[in-house]
Amino acid sequence: EDKVVQSPLSLVVHEGDTVTLNCSYEVTNFRSLLWYKQEKKAPTFLFMLTSSGIEKKSGRLSSILDKKELFSILNITATQTGDSAVYLCAVPNSGNTPLVFGKGTRLSVIA
Amino acid sequence: GAGVSQSPSNKVTEKGKDVELRCDPISGHTALYWYRQRLGQGLEFLIYFQGNSAPDKSGLPSDRFSAERTGESVSTLTIQRTQQEDSAVYLCASSAHRDQPQHFGDGTRLSIL
Numbered sequence: 001e002d003k004v005v006q007s008p009l010s011l012v013v014h015e016g017d018t019v020t021l022n023c024s025y026e027v028t029n030f031r032s033l034l035w036y037k038q039e040k041k042a043p044t045f046l047f048m049l050t051s052s053g054i055e056k057k058s059g060r061l062s063s064i065l066d067k068k069e070l071f072s073i074l075n076i077t078a079t080q081t082g083d084s085a086v087y088l089c090a091v092p093n094s095g096n097t098p099l100v101f102g103k104g105t106r107l108s109v110i111a
Numbered sequence: 112g113a114g115v116s117q118s119p120s121n122k123v124t125e126k127g128k129d130v131e132l133r134c135d136p137i138s139g140h141t142a143l144y145w146y147r148q149r150l151g152q153g154l155e156f157l158i159y160f161q162g163n164s165a166p167d168k169s170g171l172p173s174d175r176f177s178a179e180r181t182g183e184s185v186s187t188l189t190i191q192r193t194q195q196e197d198s199a200v201y202l203c204a205s206s207a208h209r210d211q212p213q214h215f216g217d218g219t220r221l222s223i224l
Contacts, residue, residue, distance in 0.1 A: 034212060042115075042202065042215040043154070088154070092210075098144055098156040098167065099213065 003027075006089050006102035013109055017079050021105045023089030024071040033072050034099065035063055036088040043088055046074070079109045113137075115216035117203050123222045126195060132188040132219045136205030143186050144213060145178055146202045154202065160186060161209055190221075198223045 003026045013019055025033065032050045036043035047056040049065035049072060056063050060079075065072045076083055086106050090099035116135040124130055136143050145157040156170040160180040171177070175193075180186040190197055200220050204213035 031210065036215075041217040045212045045214060048212050090154075098159045098170065099154070100156070101146075101154040103153040 004089055004091055004100050004102035006087075006105050008105060009103065010106040011108070013079055013107070015080060015109055015111050017109075018075065018077045019079060019107060021074040021076075021087050021089075021107070022071060023073070023102055025089075025091050026070065027091050027093060027100070030067065031092050033065055034090045035072070035074050036090065038086045038088055038104070039084075046087075076107075079107075081109050081111055083107060084109045115203055115205055115214055117201075117216035117219050119219055120217060121220045121222075123224065124193060125224050127192055129189065129191045130193055130221065132190075132201050132203075132221070134186045134188070134203030134205075134216060136184070136186070136203070137207075137214060139183075140205035140207050140214075141183050142206045142209050142211075142213075143180055143183075144204045144206075145186070145188050146204065147172075147199045148202060148218070149199045157188070157201075193221075193223045195223045197221060 005024050007022045032048050034048045035046040037046055047063045054065040060077045062075045086104040088101055088104045090101045093100045118133045141162045143160045146154040147157055148154050158178045159167040175191045178188045200218040202215050202218040204215045206213045
């Protein structure tokens with residue numbers, strides 16, 4: 001069965017800290033891995049990593065995919081209170097498009 | 112519209128009633144998805160529409176759940192004879208193509224009394 005496991009489940013840091021969120025996955029026929037940020041409502045798309053794009057960066061956020069070890073990390077540098085959210089990792093399940101989501105990492109950034 | 116639109120944003124109903132949730136995808140997106148998110152839990156896939164193909168209903172938890180989509184436009188998720196365990200946020204997403212990122216609506220928060 002396809003599986004996505006995120007760690008830690010929750011994290012509290014101070015503004016300015018750097019954080020690393022982890023996502024490991026087990027899926028046959030890997031196609032992509034996606035990261036989303038969920039604040040109060042809709043998950044917001046951050047990155048999609050594929051075999052041809054294993055590293056992405058946008059501002060203070062960056063993500064790397066390790067296809068050999070079957071995991072991805074999401075890095076946030078110089079964290080701000082606005083980064084407080086649940087970060088979700090997801091992969092399309094084998095043979096189908098719908099995403100299998102991890103339970104998320106709840107990040108709290110305090111001033 | 113600019114993004115995925117869902118209505119209503121909140122719905123409170125009594126156990127045993129039927130409810131209909133609506134999703135307007137991003138214009139031009141051929142793929143549409145419904146997910147359920149229980150309090151403190153991850154997203155759970157319900158159903159997926161791709162163009163005019165038969166929908167993938169493999170995630171629907173029971174025959175009380177059904178969904179329709181007309182062409183590449185609006186979709187409606189219907190829950191019949193609601194139960195308290197149906198209380199959750201129901202999220203809709205759409206993507207331009209099956210291998211493109213999914214973009215989510217704000218969801219409908221359903222509360223069954």
